[in-house]
Amino acid sequence: MNKSIHTREEKPLERIIEAGRSPLKQVWVDFVQYKDLLRSFVHRDWKVRYGQTRLGWLWMFIQPILSAAILSLLFSRIGSRDGIEIPFPLYVISGWIGWSFFSSASTQSSQLLQQYQAIIRKVFFPKLFLPISKLLALLPEFLVGLFLVLIYTLWSGYGSWNLLWLLLALPFILLSSFSVALLSFAIGGSYRDIQQLLPYFFQMLFFLTPVAYSWGLFGSALPPEWQFVVYLNPIAGAIELFRHALFGALFPIQYALLSFGSTMLLLLVGLALFRKEEARWMDEL
């Protein structure tokens, strides 16, 4: 017979169940208790995506290589533009990996609530783990892409101490992706219409993000005093900072701060909205 639970020395876990949102302290306690669930969710995500395929998890490596290959093929004929001396394919791919992480995380997060509703109806777990695990599940693809870009960059003769900027640029990409993913998780969970709309929204956003064109080109289309608007887009500054780390100064770095500001704002809005919608999901799912 198991007597160990009587002799446990640590103070037993105490939970209060009341109306209203859980206090933040409770949320934290749950995070700690359920932390290993993140790993299970990531594993489940991969299994769903690659489970039925022959090549399985190899796709995680093949996909970024494929998109890199397609992009360089597409842009190899086009040389440098607007005074950028970087090989254009490299320029595009370096923007593409951040963008594709950002947009996949955001569009896929909008469907999470629907995918997990059978579980949510039956068991309690921290719902915030759903968008977090989605980000983690997409991370390997991003890292493979990053690896390819770094090799390409060094091979093309770039890279200097400037690469230290990556220490800021990479967390920035993650954070801006998370802020928008969280927002689309909270909204997409409650309004399915948004799920239909999101792909179009991201298609539009793609053209407003400096992925396949340079800041200079876009900047020249706008009067100087309006150029900052482009960097209200959280991922735009993150991508430019990333390029800054690889190739050195290409764009006014202070604009990255603007993107960071809007990232933080979206994060706060996302968290607040999530807390509000979560309470509704409990009763209405």
Place this chain on the structure above:
Amino acid sequence: MKRIEVEGIGKRYERNARREDLLMKRFFSAGSKKEEFWALKDISFQLKEGETLGIIGSNGSGKSTLLKILSRVSKPTEGRAKLIGRVAPLLEVGTGFHPDLSGRENIFLNGTLLGMPRASVLQKLDEIIDFSGIESFIDTPVKQYSSGMYVRLAFAVAAHLDSEIVLVDEVLAVGDLAFQAKCLNKMQELSQSGRAVLLVTHHLESLNRLCDSALWLDGGRMRDFGAADAVSARYRAEMMLRAKEIPAEQRSDRRGTGDIQLKKLQLLDEEGKEIQELEVGTLAQFALHIHSPHLQLDQLQNLRIQLNLFSENERFIGCYDSNMDLEQSRMPLPIELKTDLQSMHLIPGEYALVARLLINGKPADRLESALSFRVLPNARTSEFRRGGMHWELNWKKSEL
């Protein structure tokens, strides 16, 4: 030491307040009035370690809502509950299993979903696999499992959680008899090892066997709270009474179009006398009165009578259906109908009938517990408890 303290918990739902997925609907329905109802109201009780509390009540009495609140799937509207210790919910088994994952992978997914650290799942892995008894399939995707195997694995995970509080919902009704017995033993072991166990059940037998005390919920309110055997006896008595005391025609808890209604349903013995008990294998007949309460109809065609049979623990046993002859005949209303004298083909136990009258295939009247009766053992049968079919077959010697 107290493990669960519930004080004045209440839960209000808004009827028709299912998620409004369409933006349009949400905008336009902003001003519309919603009907509110309390699924739970003024629920208070305490549970100490080593105790097992059973919760009984008919469908819709608030049992699952209470369990949802205690397992934090849902929030109460008012009141407060305190849980001291880790909680292991054995709710619907297999929740969170993913069909493409193997049994072993699902153990990890399920264990962590119930709040267990990965390390302790790993530590108990052998014990869990051993308990489930499906060792040889543990690396097969669970989509290839039979439903029995699925349930075994799920129960095994949940039963091996490190916890001080266990919440159980109906898991006992699944799996084969041997595995059910194993589950019962495991539950007994859990409460003897000092855990506080809360068990929601329809099954009065397991209530009496496993629980110290019982809480009877009726329409979201606490109807009775006390020693398990006393509460379950009162519960059983009331359930039988509901069917017997209130004449069918006075009951309002019915569904269907209402064009015709069941006025009376009786079980008669060979002499035509009304009975509530009969021995296995004796002959009896059903008698039934149908009328049209608002006199919409004075005659009737295409009638079908279905008597759905449930055992004492509300498990569906089968259906006594009417044949085509009835559907083809034209009848005046009101009318009394009788079946032939025949065996009920049931093993000993308590049974209740849900009566359904259909006209042209559409439900005109549906009445729960329209009739309840008991089948008694005879010299040749033993005392079964769960309810089920009993058929005596004719065997003839065949010439070789």
